[in-house]
Amino acid sequence: MKAALSVAQHGKCAFCEAKITHVSYGHIEHYRPKAGYKQSKKDKLHIPGYFWLAYTWENLLFSCELCNSRHKGNLFPLANPKSRAKSASDNLTDEQPLFIDPASQNPSDLIRFRKHVPFAVKGNLHGKQTIASLGLNRDALNEHRSARLLLIVRLWQSTVELRKSTSVDALRRSIENEVTPRNVTQPSAEYSAMARDYLQSVGFA
Ligand SMILES: [Zn+2]
Known part of the structure; x- marks a missing residue:
């Protein structure tokens, strides 16, 4: 069952x-x-x-x-x-x-x-x-939901920029600001060991 x-x-x-x-x-x-x-x-x-x-x-x-x-x-x-x-x-x-x-x-x-x-x-x-x-x-649940929401917010903001952007440079800057690999390698981030290994393997300093 x-x-x-x-x-x-x-x-x-x-x-x-x-x-x-x-x-x-x-x-x-x-x-x-x-x-x-x-x-x-x-x-x-x-x-x-x-x-x-x-x-x-x-x-x-x-x-x-x-x-x-x-x-x-x-x-x-x-x-x-x-x-x-x-x-x-x-x-x-x-x-x-x-x-x-x-x-x-x-x-x-x-x-x-x-x-x-x-x-x-x-x-x-x-x-x-x-x-x-x-x-x-409960605190642990709120923390977990908050992390998921942050990803959703960034995805949405990137989508908005993509829709209105006329310049490739502006779009690139916006995406770089939204997607910050450092966040996912923090000790507090879920699966941070995996994130660190991947970012190292692709040359992210
Ligand atoms: Zn439950």
């Missing part, structure tokens, strides 16, 4: 969108937790959880270890805890989960980004709860 979920999700975590499979096997995340649930982080663990959904495809997501274990865990808050399903005979559609289910909802309706930082659209509770409980604003 994990292999099928990974293919369906392009090897990305259902919550933070990070690529997982190059550094980790990834986890199967039960959207509705199977063993037990908590309404809030301070709540005690209520047992059992949604055990009858343990192998239900619609309840399964592929996720990274951090989103699954450290942040979400058994947390599964509902807008109205009294509506919680306790057995297979209860109707799940009576529940209003506060976590976004990326398999059945479009997360972009509820969570958008300002630069690399996610926010809840119009302060909606689902977006707020999902960002806070899953740690979607």
Whole structure:
């Protein structure tokens, strides 16, 4: 099942969108937790959880270890805890989960980004709860998104220059300003050892 979920999700975590499979096997995340649930982080663990959904495809997501274990865990808050399903005979559609289910909802309706930082659209509770409980604003994730955004910004700026440039020299200067190999060889850059070797091999001092 994990292999099928990974293919369906392009090897990305259902919550933070990070690529997982190059550094980790990834986890199967039960959207509705199977063993037990908590309404809030301070709540005690209520047992059992949604055990009858343990192998239900619609309840399964592929996720990274951090989103699954450290942040979400058994947390599964509902807008109205009294509506919680306790057995297979209860109707799940009576529940209003506060976590976004990326398999059945479009997360972009509820969570958008300002630069690399996610926010809840119009302060909606689902977006707020999902960002806070899953740690979607965690520092390491923000740093990673920020680095990716920088590349996108540079690509876009080069595209704009390319469209409006009438002089080859101006275009060359613009591209040289945007694409700075030194950035990718910084110790803080991902895969910097590979970047250094490549740039050395092509004679970049
Ligand atoms: Zn994740």
